[in-house]
Amino acid sequence: MRFDCDKCKNGKITRYMHIDNGFCYKCNGTGKLSYDPTPKGAVIREEWSDRERMEIKEEQEMIEKAERENWMFANNIEEYY
Ligand SMILES: [Zn+2]
Numbered sequence: 257m258r259f260d261c262d263k264c265k266n267g268k269i270t271r272y273m274h275i276d277n278g279f280c281y282k283c284n285g286t287g288k289l290s291y292d293p294t295p296k297g298a299v300i301r302e303e304w305s306d307r308e309r310m311e312i313k314e315e316q317e318m319i320e321k322a323e324r325e326n327w328m329f330a331n332n333i334e335e336y337y
Pocket residue numbers: 261262263264265267268280281282283284285286287288
């Protein structure tokens with residue numbers, strides 16, 4: 257079974273397009289995974305309270321920062337200032 261990668265579209269991570277053209281290392285740029293990346297029983301909620309929205313936003317920002325750091329680590333890229 258092949259599953260669509262949850263990190264990218266066709267092997268490209270849109271928000272990382274400025275880094276190595278957004279190459280996705282999760283699926284090696286193929287856009288496909290050999291396992292289902294979706295947590296079982298995950299339900300997409302349509303309505304969020306403002307508080308939940310804020311928490312999600314903060315969490316996503318933290319995740320994005322961590323992902324970028326992971327990406328750099330995976331590619332041996334140092335941050336230059
Ligand atoms: Zn991917």
